[in-house]
Amino acid sequence: MEQxxxxxxTVRPGGRTAKVRAAVLQATQDELVERGxxxxxxDQVAARAGVGKTTVYxxxxxxxxxxxxxxxELAEQSSPPPDTGTVDGDLxxxxxxxxxxITDPRLGATFQAVIAAATCDEEAAAALRAxxxxxxxxxxxxxxxxxxxxxxPEGTDGPELIRAVSAPLYYRLVVTREPVDETIxxxxxxxxxxxxxxxxxxxx
Amino acid sequence: MEQxxxxxxTVRPGGRTAKVRAAVLQATQDELVERGxxxxxxDQVAARAGVGKTTVYxxxxxxxxxxxxxxxELAEQSSPPPDTGTVDGDLxxxxxxxxxxITDPRLGATFQAVIAAATCDEEAAAALRAxxxxxxxxxxxxxxxxxxxxxxPEGTDGPELIRAVSAPLYYRLVVTREPVDETIxxxxxxxxxxxxxxxxxxxx
DNA sequence: CCCTTAATGGGATTCTCGTTCCGTTAAGAT
DNA sequence: ATCTTAACGGAACGAGAATCCCATTAAGGG
Numbered sequence: 001m002e003q004x005x006x007x008x009x010t011v012r013p014g015g016r017t018a019k020v021r022a023a024v025l026q027a028t029q030d031e032l033v034e035r036g037x038x039x040x041x042x043d044q045v046a047a048r049a050g051v052g053k054t055t056v057y058x059x060x061x062x063x064x065x066x067x068x069x070x071x072x073e074l075a076e077q078s079s080p081p082p083d084t085g086t087v088d089g090d091l092x093x094x095x096x097x098x099x100x101x102i103t104d105p106r107l108g109a110t111f112q113a114v115i116a117a118a119t120c121d122e123e124a125a126a127a128l129r130a131x132x133x134x135x136x137x138x139x140x141x142x143x144x145x146x147x148x149x150x151x152x153p154e155g156t157d158g159p160e161l162i163r164a165v166s167a168p169l170y171y172r173l174v175v176t177r178e179p180v181d182e183t184i185x186x187x188x189x190x191x192x193x194x195x196x197x198x199x200x201x202x203x204x
Numbered sequence: 205m206e207q208x209x210x211x212x213x214t215v216r217p218g219g220r221t222a223k224v225r226a227a228v229l230q231a232t233q234d235e236l237v238e239r240g241x242x243x244x245x246x247d248q249v250a251a252r253a254g255v256g257k258t259t260v261y262x263x264x265x266x267x268x269x270x271x272x273x274x275x276x277e278l279a280e281q282s283s284p285p286p287d288t289g290t291v292d293g294d295l296x297x298x299x300x301x302x303x304x305x306i307t308d309p310r311l312g313a314t315f316q317a318v319i320a321a322a323t324c325d326e327e328a329a330a331a332l333r334a335x336x337x338x339x340x341x342x343x344x345x346x347x348x349x350x351x352x353x354x355x356x357p358e359g360t361d362g363p364e365l366i367r368a369v370s371a372p373l374y375y376r377l378v379v380t381r382e383p384v385d386e387t388i389x390x391x392x393x394x395x396x397x398x399x400x401x402x403x404x405x406x407x408x
Numbered sequence: 409c410c411c412t413t414a415a416t417g418g419g420a421t422t423c424t425c426g427t428t429c430c431g432t433t434a435a436g437a438t
Numbered sequence: 439a440t441c442t443t444a445a446c447g448g449a450a451c452g453a454g455a456a457t458c459c460c461a462t463t464a465a466g467g468g
Contacts, residue, residue: 016464017415036324038242038268043455052417057456059415064242115378116320120240125381132380164395167375168368174319175374176336176367177329191368191404198402200395220434221445247425256447261426263445409468416463423456433446438439 023049024056025073028066029106037067037113064121071114071127074107078131081139087146091165091193094139095185098166102173102180115174136162143196155202164192164201227253228260229277232270233310241271241317268325275318275331278311282335285343291350295369295397298343299389302370306377306384319378340366347400359406368396368405 027049031040040063046053060066081097084090102108114131117124140158147156168188172178195201231253235244244267250257264270285301288294306312318335321328344362351360372392376382399405 020416038321038324041455046417053456054418054458055416112323116323117242118381119316119320119378120242128379129381136380163375163380164372167371170375170379171367171371174323174378175332176340177322177333187404191399194402194404195395195399198398200391200398224446245425250447257426258428258448259446411468412466414463414465416461418461419459421456421458423454425455426451426453428451429449431446431448433444435444436442438441 020049020051020055021059023051024060024066025070027051028070029110032067032113033105033109036109037063037116040066040113042066062121064117064124067110067113067117068121068124068127070110071124071131074110075127075131075134078135078138081142083142083145087142087149087151087196088189088193090139090142090146091161091189092186094142094162094165095169095189096182098169099180099182099185102169108173112174152196153199153202156196156199157201157203161192161196161201164195165189224253224255224259225263228255228264228270229274231255232274233314236271236317237309237313240313241267241320244270244317246270266325268321268328271314271317271321272325272328272331274314275328275335278314279331279335279338282339282342285346287346287349291346291353291355291400292393292397294343294346294350295365295393296390298346298366298369299373299393300386302373303384303386303389306373312377316378356400357403357406360400360403361405361407365396365400365405368399369393 024045027045028040030048031045042056042060042063043053045063045066046056049056056066060069081090082093084093102111114124114128118128136159139162143152143156143158143161146152147154165188168191169180169185172180172184228249231249232244234252235249246260246264246267247257249267249270250260253260260270264273285294286297288297306315318328318332322332340363343366347356347360347362347365350356351358369392372395373384373389376384376388
């Protein structure tokens with residue numbers, strides 16, 4: 001039988017399946033905004049998505065899985081960093097991008113939910129890591145370009161510098177839970193840049 | 205009756221009450237280490253503490269309350285910052301102190317649990333804020349001393365600088381979930397210091 | 409257009425968690 | 439030592455969430 005495997009039915013990513021997935025993920029986000037991760041219940045997600053409860057359990061099995069899938073979805077929508085022409089502009093753009101994300105009601109609630117879920121679910125933790133690995137790698141390119149332009153010392157660690165820009169913002173969001181605004185974002189970018197120019201981010 | 209109010213019984217913080225509280229909080233920490241906040245269940249906490257389930261519900265009512273109380277307890281045990289004689293030493297000591305806390309299995313699990321709880325419970329969020337407000341205020345003093353010694357520019361924002369030292373560590377713990385070690389801690393302290401010396405933390 | 413079967417949905421069932429009731433234990437005062 | 443009553447513990451109860459069963463719908467191949 002050259003027709004091996006799948007001789008039975010076929011995989012069908014057809015319209016319905018995709019529609020259900022989209023509806024459920026959107027409903028998940030809505031529920032997260034209103035109730036947070038701890039208040040996320042399969043039952044209610046299904047009802048809100050206009051989908052059978054059984055379907056949600058079958059495809060995601062747990063609320064943490066739901067949140068992990070949502071984060072994976074967001075990771076694929078990440079937009080590439082702009083090139084503003086200067087490191088200062090690029091780092092500031094990065095800080096504002098993070099600010100926009102955590103300030104947005106839906107995205108902010110989602111991030112906090114994934115962070116909460118990741119503290120006790122490996123799947124969610126993996127999705128979180130994957131999201132930031134990609135994001136940091138994307139933005140690190142602007143640092144390399146800046147080094148080439150001579151704006152930053154040779155050997156400056158791009159990923160580390162990008163992390164240094166966003167760390168204060170997430171720290172406030174999640175740990176001290178203080179409000180975050182443009183001023184804070186600008187300070188974060190500017191302080192990281194000052195340290196980078198002084199060679200604090202060169203490897204070795 | 206000049207003997208108004210409490211004419212009935214008396215408050216009794218006696219040995220039993222205190223013992224129960226200690227046993228329950230310890231059991232809570234144990235459970236957090238093994239299952240995380242999402243897996244924290246009143247029932248199991250009570251069993252582990254060798255205490256009636258009713259008692260736990262009566263005194264804490266919810267798992268978030270349990271975690272919040274635990275954090276409040278930890279806040280009271282915080283030790284004052286040492287004076288190493290130089291800002292460099294003091295900031296490094298701060299970074300190592302944070303490192304020690306988040307690396308310790310029990311403390312680390314507790315912090316992550318409180319952070320998770322705070323995303324959807326106001327009581328836990330308040331406990332978290334209170335903890336860091338105190339901690340940051342305590343350590344900010346070393347910055348003021350450094351300014352007096354002339355090691356840092358006049359007007360350097362102490363609390364901000366302290367936050368800048370710990371932000372990268374918590375960012376890794378909670379957001380990117382990368383391992384944190386002495387090297388990372390030292391870098392965090394050193395980078396914040398470099399920026400501070402350059403005047404990046406002066407207010408106004 | 410018809411057939412096969414992957415995928416869904418409603419509802420019954422089971423199970424776990426949170427709550428309440430009431431008898432028992434022991435802290436603190438006399 | 440004794441009494442009062444705050445605080446605790448065991449067990450039964452009820453609500454709500456997770457799981458299972460089976461009839462129904464529709465994607466994709468012929």
